[in-house]
Amino acid sequence: MASDYSPSEMMAAVAARELGDREVVFVGIGLPNLACNLARAIQAPDLVLIYESGAVGAVPERLPVSIGDPSLVTGSLMVCSMADVFQLFLQNGKIEVGFLGGAQIDRWGNINTTVIGKYDKPKVRLPGSGGAAEIAVHAQRVLIISRLNPRAFPAELDFLTSPGQRCKGKTRKELGMPGAGPIKVITDRGILESDPETGEMILTALYPGNTAEEVKANVGWPLRVRDHLGQVAPPTAQEIDLLRHKLDPQKLFLG
């Protein structure tokens, strides 16, 4: 096991471990892409990578800096229109895992990627939904990746872009959402998981060197902590070697 690693490296390794072989993953750029390719190199050689740009079964020979990189097309299994991506793959329930991030995440795993401040008078205008809203609705399960800090995990979102386990008091079931929604939030200090009964995000495991108090101090709501907190193993030497020397040697996303 490595002892010298960055929080980003740990997050990528933890995310990669979530992926089973042959699963169909809707891949985002950055840490999700690194996590998927790390999983492919270790336990999930037949992971199927789908990008919202229409590349299916991509095997990028370089690190893609956008989800429409030409390296995602060359050597892929299929290229399809975006209408097919969203209707035949995503809405049709074929995507098993979706990755999401966001500027703000609340206790139910709802995400804001739209605006800080008021929609009509924004302090900071963010990019918006992209495919996030529909990934949150339809992927069989969603993994959120985000670094912890109080502004990123507020008590109230400024805008609800992508639905989590409970939106404005209603459950996913009540709202008729097909997918299981965000079941884990992979942070830089530990893992939150949605409570199977209430859907609330609960601290369930810590990374080496972190305490529950540190995590709670970075979350804007009274964070519940599981009685028996898990301990997440640090990155293995293999994980670190792949991330640093093969997957992101220029530290584009592991900086």
Added chain:
Amino acid sequence: MASDYSPSEMMAAVAARELGDREVVFVGIGLPNLACNLARAIQAPDLVLIYESGAVGAVPERLPVSIGDPSLVTGSLMVCSMADVFQLFLQNGKIEVGFLGGAQIDRWGNINTTVIGKYDKPKVRLPGSGGAAEIAVHAQRVLIISRLNPRAFPAELDFLTSPGQRCKGKTRKELGMPGAGPIKVITDRGILESDPETGEMILTALYPGNTAEEVKANVGWPLRVRDHLGQVAPPTAQEIDLLRHKLDPQKLFLG
């Protein structure tokens, strides 16, 4: 001009003359296909032939016996899915001319290709709509080709498969149909045209050697006849030559 020709040859020639150069035509098998290729060889070299099977800009090097013949694909401009044919081309108003035929045609140009007798207890079960119902709704104009006889032109249809100018008392406009519908019926004795005001099919022109009385005797409703009946020129030597020696030398459809 030819003096020795069959009714089918005359119908193919008359139908071909209806087509302008560069028009986009939804082509059926048989006489419509012959008419389109005759027009391409004479006045409409850039006629665009679309088949419901998905071949666009087809240039068949043999006489296709089905609308899915491989000769429609080889050398065509585009092949698309049938979802695109019906949505992006037909429903989207890109088809300028559609050809239809049928077992029964009524005074409004409504067509029955479904059943003779009752739907639940058919005397003769016909193939059904295929693409005819939507062609009748969406093509910018429709040409009907049919031989005259009292059973084929009844006062009442046994089943209304494809809408004409007036369905069950309602006009196309009242029913919200985008295309102009059937504007002409090309028969083996003369041409019926829809009255611009009422939509009713009226005898407007005769082929050589036919009388209005003969036509009326073959139609099951009191057929109106235009005051100044047109006379349709017989097939030209060029038309006959192309039909017999190039387009259907085996008399598959000109029998």
Added chain:
Amino acid sequence: MDSKVVSMKGAIAAHVRDGDTVVIEGFTHLINFAAGHEIIRQRRKDLTLCRLTPDLIYDQMIAAGCAKKLVFSWAGNPGAGSLHAFRRAVEKGTPPLEIEEYSHFGMVARMSAGAASLPFWPMRNYMGTDLPVVNPRIRTVTCPYTGEELATVPALNPDVTIIAAQRADRLGNAQVWGLLGVQKEAAFASKRVIVVVEELVDESVIRSDPNRTLIPGMIVDAVVVEPWGCHPSYAQGFYDRDNDFYVAWEDISRDAAKLQAYLDEWVHGVTDRAAYMAKQPELKQRLTAKAQMCEGVNYGF
């Protein structure tokens, strides 16, 4: 990953069950007769058969007693005549057959809805006609923007869809060129998918030209390698349509006894497609496609 390649016998035994809703798609092009024949040989019954054009293969399956119901939009033998087994069933009830009828666009829309996991598909169609009168599943919806009334058809989600492709890899990533019909939608709408190919190719062939892939392996349950599996239908670039056989069917199907004799000889009388082809060696000579290759394109960056 484990190969999905199985025999036709194995694929039908595993994935087509009595009472299933079955789609064998392909519009004129790539209609997989070999699968239909194997379903007849395995004596499946009470099937709900869905296709735009029942074509000869469903006429044979109706005559063989496989079908409880037919869902379709055009039941003829193009340019050649009728599907007489279908007509006997509908006109005389021998054997009895329920029918549910749309237009082509309606059937395409039903499969599009199924493939998108939507319960319905809207279209501008059927106004003034008798199709919604005899088929109460054709309904309407009001546009929330314009207030206009549009026709709707319900999603079709078959238990099993069988489609043919020119080539696929052992995981079922399938490539098709020539007419595409409604195969992609039918496959994505279906609970199980069998892909039957002329040629099994290495994954690298698929990956060399990803824009040609019509069906991704992730939705495919079984891959069957069955050269000439579509005869008398055709496979662009492999063999031509057997128009002579389509014409001959008018005579065969018109006579119920003759049709049964056909099934006895050409379906039950052979063990599989290879035996069917071995019985008529002249077919390959008559129908093998001439070469008309296109150029490749550059996928580099």
Added chain:
Amino acid sequence: MDSKVVSMKGAIAAHVRDGDTVVIEGFTHLINFAAGHEIIRQRRKDLTLCRLTPDLIYDQMIAAGCAKKLVFSWAGNPGAGSLHAFRRAVEKGTPPLEIEEYSHFGMVARMSAGAASLPFWPMRNYMGTDLPVVNPRIRTVTCPYTGEELATVPALNPDVTIIAAQRADRLGNAQVWGLLGVQKEAAFASKRVIVVVEELVDESVIRSDPNRTLIPGMIVDAVVVEPWGCHPSYAQGFYDRDNDFYVAWEDISRDAAKLQAYLDEWVHGVTDRAAYMAKQPELKQRLTAKAQMCEGVNYGF
């Protein structure tokens, strides 16, 4: 038939008018910057610009004062930062800009509806979110079969759509490989269509491989031959994406004066794309695609 080939200057002059609703599509791949630059040079204004991802080209058009309104689903600079002209307009109102916002699926659905000439498109989406709260054009419809409520978006029918393709013939029959985005739907939804190609080819090239055709000439009004017309976006098989320039945009666009200086030099300061390319001859060396050809297939019968 008469050729539709015209210069970019001529195509924009003829088909893009003040106040138009304009779509320049292409998802990362085949974004036609050359057309956007010509629109800026011709000083079009009051445009409603629609795209899933405004990308750098709409950021430039917003900064240049062409846009009255932006209709979009993701306004960022992928992997590199923000679209700062967009942000200044939305955060500070300099210049003022109306926005109308969907998700990617919503924008794709709007164009699908437009292309099918339907007034709306149904989808399962947006439940519980704030998108329908700030955008009243996101509505619902009740399924006539299941009774469930589905989200809807209204059709988008642009006045003009500009898309790039690797090749087309002189009538606009255009072939694309690599990522296809939503170009087909955008083009079919549009009143007028401009196709910009890397390579003008003979009709026989198109006809040799009809399954590659994305856009039929019948819906195309103008064909512009503009090699490297997509830089800094890319064209699979022709040139790579200029990721360095995307990164550099963060710095350029953050400073309004710097952005104007960029427009002065690289848009107003050149007459056309050829001049733009002549100013930076190193681009071709750095970005020209390597060869990775696929094999052809047989279209014979």
